[in-house]
Amino acid sequence: MTGYKLGKTVGIPMERILVIWAMSLGSVLACGPALSPPHMASVQLSIHQAKQLGARRCAPQALAIAVSQYQFAQLEAQQGFPSRAGNHLWQAERHALAAQLLSADNLCTAVRRESAPTSNSDTPVNLGAPTGAEES
Amino acid sequence: MKRPRRWKWLSLGSTCICLLLSGCGPVLVQSSIQQAELQLERADYLGAAEISPFEYFQAVEYLAKARQEMTDGDFEDARLLAEIALARAVAAVARAQQQTPYYPVAPTP
Numbered sequence: 001m002t003g004y005k006l007g008k009t010v011g012i013p014m015e016r017i018l019v020i021w022a023m024s025l026g027s028v029l030a031c032g033p034a035l036s037p038p039h040m041a042s043v044q045l046s047i048h049q050a051k052q053l054g055a056r057r058c059a060p061q062a063l064a065i066a067v068s069q070y071q072f073a074q075l076e077a078q079q080g081f082p083s084r085a086g087n088h089l090w091q092a093e094r095h096a097l098a099a100q101l102l103s104a105d106n107l108c109t110a111v112r113r114e115s116a117p118t119s120n121s122d123t124p125v126n127l128g129a130p131t132g133a134e135e136s
Numbered sequence: 137m138k139r140p141r142r143w144k145w146l147s148l149g150s151t152c153i154c155l156l157l158s159g160c161g162p163v164l165v166q167s168s169i170q171q172a173e174l175q176l177e178r179a180d181y182l183g184a185a186e187i188s189p190f191e192y193f194q195a196v197e198y199l200a201k202a203r204q205e206m207t208d209g210d211f212e213d214a215r216l217l218a219e220i221a222l223a224r225a226v227a228a229v230a231r232a233q234q235q236t237p238y239y240p241v242a243p244t245p
């Protein structure tokens with residue numbers, strides 16, 4: 001067994017090697033997608049840019065999912081579930097990028113310029129969490 | 137040692153209250169989710185997915201999250217999320233009704 005050999009050659013008891021191995025395995029399994037304030041901010045910026053490009057009109061489904069998933073990520077992060085928050089943030093990021101791609105079309109920009117905003121129904125949802133993604 | 141009768145009734149009462157409260161959580165959530173589902177069906181019927189897709193798909197997302205939270209046993213969050221889903225679905229219905237000139241009569245919940 002490698003642990004036994006390592007323990008013999010380096011001089012570390014095998015039990016200690018097993019404990020370290022188990023702890024590192026546990027930490028790897030416990031961690032989900034990365035969740036950090038800069039990552040949150042970059043996703044928020046991505047959503048904002050998608051809105052600026054006219055995603056509300058050109059890619060409403062992708063934008064709606066991005067905004068919702070971002071809010072779920074904020075909620076889960078506040079409640080102390082970083083792994084779940086990371087999953088939601090990943091979804092938000094993907095859909096925000098999709099919204100940007102779908103809105104980057106020239107036709108979409110033309111439509112956006114012609115039409116004035118009709119309603120303000122995407123007002124922040126108060127779920128006890130600050131909804132930064134909604135601010136535009 | 138004999139326990140006083142007052143304590144006996146107090147413990148019985150608190151047990152009953154605990155049982156009632158623990159039983160009400162899922163019922164309230166279920167009711168909120170059902171209301172949101174009905175409004176979403178209504179929105180679907182009125183073509184809100186085409187007319188007001190932003191509100192419609194937000195409602196869909198919030199409803200899915202509410203269901204997930206209910207499955208996880210977080211009833212308070214599930215209820216809040218279902219209420220937001222309901223509000224979004226109502227907004228989608230209202231917008232669909234405004235923008236559809238001759239819309240059919242929607243089924244009332």
